[in-house]
Amino acid sequence: MANTALQADPSHDDAGHHDDHEHHENLAHHFDTYEQQFDAGKLGIWVFLVTEVLFFGGLFCAYALYRNLRPDVFAGSSEFLNTKLGAINTGVLLFSSLTMAWGVRCAQLRQHKMLAGMLAATLSCAAIFLGVKAIEYSHKWSMGLLPAGLYTYDPANPHPAGGPNYLLWICAPFAIGLLFVVGWLIIAKIKKDEFKVRVLMPLTVVFACFFVGVQLGTILESGGEGEHAAGDDHHVVAGADGHAEHGDDHAEGRADEHLEDLDQPNNLAIEKADLAGLEVLAQDQSNPGARDTLEALKRQEAVASGSVLQGDQRPVESPTEKRVTATPKQAGVFFSIYYCMTGVHAIHILAGMGVMIWLLVRATRAEFNENYFGPIDYVGLYWHLVDLIWIYLFPLLYLIGK
Amino acid sequence: MTTGAATAPGGVRDAGFVSDNENYLKNSSGVLSWMFTLDHKRIGIMYLVGILTSFLGGGLLAMVIRYHLMAPGGATTISNDAYNQLFTLHGAIMVFLFIIPSIPAALGNFLVPVMLGAKDVAFPRLNLSSFYLWVGGAIFFVGALLMNGLDTGWTFYTPYSTSTDTSVVMATFGAFILGFSSIFTGLNFIVTINTMRPPGMTWFRMPLFLWATYATSIIQVLATPVLGITLLLLIAENVMHIGIFDPEFNGDPVTYQHFFWFYSHPAVYIMILPAFGIISELISVHSHKGIFGYRFIAYSSIALALLSFLVWGHHMFTSGMSSVTVVIFSALTFTVSVPSAIKVFNWVATMYKGAISLTTPMCYALAFLFLFTIGGLTGLFLGTISTDLHLHDTYFVVAHFHYVMMGGTVVSFVGGLFHWWPKMTGKMFNEAGGRISALIVFVGFNLTFLPQFLLGNQGMPRRYATYDPEFQWLHQLSSIGAFTLGIGLLVAGLVLLHSLYAGRQAPANPWGGATLEWHCTSPPPFYNFKHAPVVGDPYEFANVHYDEATDNYVFTELPRTLVPEEPVKTPTPAGGQS
Ligand SMILES: [Cu+2]
Numbered sequence: 001m002a003n004t005a006l007q008a009d010p011s012h013d014d015a016g017h018h019d020d021h022e023h024h025e026n027l028a029h030h031f032d033t034y035e036q037q038f039d040a041g042k043l044g045i046w047v048f049l050v051t052e053v054l055f056f057g058g059l060f061c062a063y064a065l066y067r068n069l070r071p072d073v074f075a076g077s078s079e080f081l082n083t084k085l086g087a088i089n090t091g092v093l094l095f096s097s098l099t100m101a102w103g104v105r106c107a108q109l110r111q112h113k114m115l116a117g118m119l120a121a122t123l124s125c126a127a128i129f130l131g132v133k134a135i136e137y138s139h140k141w142s143m144g145l146l147p148a149g150l151y152t153y154d155p156a157n158p159h160p161a162g163g164p165n166y167l168l169w170i171c172a173p174f175a176i177g178l179l180f181v182v183g184w185l186i187i188a189k190i191k192k193d194e195f196k197v198r199v200l201m202p203l204t205v206v207f208a209c210f211f212v213g214v215q216l217g218t219i220l221e222s223g224g225e226g227e228h229a230a231g232d233d234h235h236v237v238a239g240a241d242g243h244a245e246h247g248d249d250h251a252e253g254r255a256d257e258h259l260e261d262l263d264q265p266n267n268l269a270i271e272k273a274d275l276a277g278l279e280v281l282a283q284d285q286s287n288p289g290a291r292d293t294l295e296a297l298k299r300q301e302a303v304a305s306g307s308v309l310q311g312d313q314r315p316v317e318s319p320t321e322k323r324v325t326a327t328p329k330q331a332g333v334f335f336s337i338y339y340c341m342t343g344v345h346a347i348h349i350l351a352g353m354g355v356m357i358w359l360l361v362r363a364t365r366a367e368f369n370e371n372y373f374g375p376i377d378y379v380g381l382y383w384h385l386v387d388l389i390w391i392y393l394f395p396l397l398y399l400i401g402k
Numbered sequence: 403m404t405t406g407a408a409t410a411p412g413g414v415r416d417a418g419f420v421s422d423n424e425n426y427l428k429n430s431s432g433v434l435s436w437m438f439t440l441d442h443k444r445i446g447i448m449y450l451v452g453i454l455t456s457f458l459g460g461g462l463l464a465m466v467i468r469y470h471l472m473a474p475g476g477a478t479t480i481s482n483d484a485y486n487q488l489f490t491l492h493g494a495i496m497v498f499l500f501i502i503p504s505i506p507a508a509l510g511n512f513l514v515p516v517m518l519g520a521k522d523v524a525f526p527r528l529n530l531s532s533f534y535l536w537v538g539g540a541i542f543f544v545g546a547l548l549m550n551g552l553d554t555g556w557t558f559y560t561p562y563s564t565s566t567d568t569s570v571v572m573a574t575f576g577a578f579i580l581g582f583s584s585i586f587t588g589l590n591f592i593v594t595i596n597t598m599r600p601p602g603m604t605w606f607r608m609p610l611f612l613w614a615t616y617a618t619s620i621i622q623v624l625a626t627p628v629l630g631i632t633l634l635l636l637i638a639e640n641v642m643h644i645g646i647f648d649p650e651f652n653g654d655p656v657t658y659q660h661f662f663w664f665y666s667h668p669a670v671y672i673m674i675l676p677a678f679g680i681i682s683e684l685i686s687v688h689s690h691k692g693i694f695g696y697r698f699i700a701y702s703s704i705a706l707a708l709l710s711f712l713v714w715g716h717h718m719f720t721s722g723m724s725s726v727t728v729v730i731f732s733a734l735t736f737t738v739s740v741p742s743a744i745k746v747f748n749w750v751a752t753m754y755k756g757a758i759s760l761t762t763p764m765c766y767a768l769a770f771l772f773l774f775t776i777g778g779l780t781g782l783f784l785g786t787i788s789t790d791l792h793l794h795d796t797y798f799v800v801a802h803f804h805y806v807m808m809g810g811t812v813v814s815f816v817g818g819l820f821h822w823w824p825k826m827t828g829k830m831f832n833e834a835g836g837r838i839s840a841l842i843v844f845v846g847f848n849l850t851f852l853p854q855f856l857l858g859n860q861g862m863p864r865r866y867a868t869y870d871p872e873f874q875w876l877h878q879l880s881s882i883g884a885f886t887l888g889i890g891l892l893v894a895g896l897v898l899l900h901s902l903y904a905g906r907q908a909p910a911n912p913w914g915g916a917t918l919e920w921h922c923t924s925p926p927p928f929y930n931f932k933h934a935p936v937v938g939d940p941y942e943f944a945n946v947h948y949d950e951a952t953d954n955y956v957f958t959e960l961p962r963t964l965v966p967e968e969p970v971k972t973p974t975p976a977g978g979q980s
Contacts, residue, residue: 051624149644332644333653
């Protein structure tokens with residue numbers, strides 16, 4: 001978005017207002033100097049990043065609220081996430097930030113081929129990230145580890161048979177993309193269109209890297225067999241489903257345990273003494289405020305301990321009430337927040353990839369130089385932010401239960 | 403500037419008239435030349451058409467609502483459910499499609515670069531895309547209306563918005579898109595004002611409209627993303643029940659209110675701050691007197707922008723927050739009144755001993771002063787906890803925010819539209835007609851909303867389709883006022899439309915303004931200024947003189963000096979101290 005202004009405005013090119021300064025390539029008509037143009041773009045992207053931070057800020061806020069309200073749910077549910085995959089993705093993104101920053105340097109030094117290479121490397125890392133994420137998502141979906149309303153995970157049968165093959169659906173668009181790019185590449189080769197070949201070659205690698213990520217994810221997700229074989233006394237689900245290829249069963253076992261603890265009334269941070277004091281105050285007819293506060297506190301405690309969810313205080317009447325009682329665990333809220341945060345983050349990765357493909361085309365055209373490297377710089381800043389957000393997401397989601 | 407510039411003897415300078423092939427309205431023609439234009443002025447005009455259409459739509463809905471309320475049981479056959487949809491659509495259209503983009507996106511787009519002496523905003527394509535985002539958001543809104551309607555109120559409170567079967571998802575997605583339109587406009591203005599000021603225009607030589615726009619942009623950029631994520635979570639809540647806002651899944655509806663008002667209180671300042679900017683210009687220019695307390699007005703805009711982020715809880719005094727929170731939010735709310743009062747004081751002081759011309763824009767500015775003051779003062783009753791408990795969700799609230807939003811923002815928007823109309827279109831409107839419209843609007847407005855203060859205080863709740871017979875006479879008074887108000891705005895619209903066909907050619911500076919937009923022709927050429935113009939004090943009227951022959955104001959001598967002269971350093975003799 002920051003690049004919108006950076007090309008000369010075609011609709012005004014016929015105008016006579018260029019005669020007071022000679023025409024500069026890539027200097028928009030309403031800027032006087034390259035420096036002014038660069039400063040405007042730079043400020044623009046920084047302001048945009050501020051909006052991004054606030055956008056994610058809402059999600060982090062929701063995370064803080066609900067983790068504070070139900071710490072055990074979060075710690076327990078976090079066990080379901082595969083730390084290895086998260087760590088791999090963190091490393092991949094960090095490396096992509098390096099190649100991106102290197103790309104900015106290349107643009108300034110007019111190393112056009114190197115720049116294209118760096119952009120391709122960054123794009124490939126992004127694709128690997130998404131490939132690994134596809135494995136994580138599809139595995140969790142098939143287990144029913146879904147947002148609160150759709151949550152169907154059953155500790156007795158964590159890997160229900162049947163259900164759609166989610167991985168196939170996620171991979172389909174990338175497979176189509178890969179076929180499309182390869183086909184186009186072959187046509188370009190035949191037609192000897194040198195420019196298209198130079199753009200499409202790295203793109204083929206990028207799309208292929210998605211499947212590298214998928215493969216990597218599959219290997220790591222089914223790794224750790226030995227640990228599993230070493231015996232896990234508390235394994236609730238062992239043998240029940242025959243899903244031995246999933247090494248994270250170990251973690252699942254622990255997660256189940258955690259969640260079962262939740263049936264115990266959860267001691268909120270309400271001081272018992274305060275409660276007693278309030279109860280005395282609430283006896284007084286003229287003190288409805290104290291009564292309300294007391295009721296609210298009790299209600300909060302009930303919500304936190306999960307007894308509201310079990311729905312045992314109210315008769316089951318409406319269909320929605322039934323839905324509530326059918327919701328087995330509170331873990332849903334963790335996965336709600338998990339999917340919202342990582343989903344919005346993944347959308348940002350996709351958007352970044354889109355912009356970088358556009359930069360790759362321009363880099364292949366050798367458009368950037370020491371005067372004009374703004375777009376690379378701006379997209380780089382955006383990419384670092386996306387990276388940075390993941391660096392917060394990883395510990396907050398994956399590591400809290402350990 | 404170049405074409406047809408009238409250079410009268412004696413150093414008098416006048417921009418003259420623009421030639422057809424330089425006129426931004428005529429230099430290219432055809433629908434596509436407008437649809438794909440990157441010219442900020444044309445984008446501003448397209449916005450203007452869009453938001454005025456929304457205003458018409460929202461206004462007609464208001465008329466239907468007021469007509470329905472003529473009788474206690476409803477004067478029309480509209481069902482109570484349909485009534486819920488009516489006021490929801492009225493509110494949502496007015497807030498999201500009209501008021502928020504009204505001044506910044508329509509007038510701001512046109513004026514910001516011209517006032518800066520720049521050729522365009524920093525990111526023209528982003529500017530165009532923000533317009534199309536607005537169009538996209540509007541389509542979703544209208545789509546929601548055509549599908550299942552919407553009956554949540556414009557605030558989309560949970561849990562109702564997660565259980566109703568009206569088109570909440572579609573409407574909130576529309577609002578989400580509109581949010582991006584707003585963010586992009588704000589971002590563009592921040593960058594434009596920061597990096598594209600001409601030589602000599604320091605921060606404190608900027609017209610106050612730019613200060614107000616800048617403060618508005620800060621809020622747009624900081625608050626709107628939070629609305630974006632809130633609406634996204636609300637959509638997710640509706641689609642897959644994420645259990646964050648929906649109590650059925652252990653979510654917390656009050657969290658939704660916090661999220662929502664964290665944006666929507668600052669959004670009130672997105673609506674009113676640019677209006678303050680317009681009033682600062684109008685009062686100074688039409689009193690032909692420099693603005694009083696320039697720095698106070700400038701700083702108070704920024705102060706309002708920052709304070710607006712600290713007071714959102716005053717919408718939730720009855721939502722069950724802890725009493726400590728309530729007290730803190732109430733106290734912080736009162737701090738907002740300080741910068742607002744500073745502004746009103748400075749405007750009044752500006753008029754004192756000024757040579758006031760009661761032109762149409764000035765009439766609207768005076769109406770604004772009166773209405774906004776009432777709106778602001780009644781806000782104090784709602785910020786006070788004890789009175790708010792009585793007045794919460796009554797017509798008192800309705801009257802209060804209409805005094806601020808409609809009496810404040812809309813009246814100043816119409817005033818600003820009259821003020822810059824000659825600059826935007828190159829046509830003068832009928833003065834008498836304009837003044838009459840201002841009078842009808844003023845009378846109609848007060849007749850509509852003063853009774854509502856009484857209604858609210860007597861306990862009439864807002865958003866009800868029916869009411870007790872004892873409220874009838876006040877409701878009828880209010881409805882008659884609303885129709886009067888509608889007629890007043892209709893007259894204003896007709897006066898402006900009439901000018902397009904029959905108005906005389908506008909001179910460069912019909913009001914005697916000193917800011918840069920009055921230095922280029924009316925309408926401006928598509929490049930605004932051939933060279934960066936020379937900048938001086940935007941409120942120095944000593945060299946602006948009325949020229950009777952052309953009914954125009956001209957700048958005598960060389961009107962502006964460059965940067966305040968730095969003390970000339972006398973070369974020190976060799977061997978002197980270095
Ligand atoms: Cu507020």
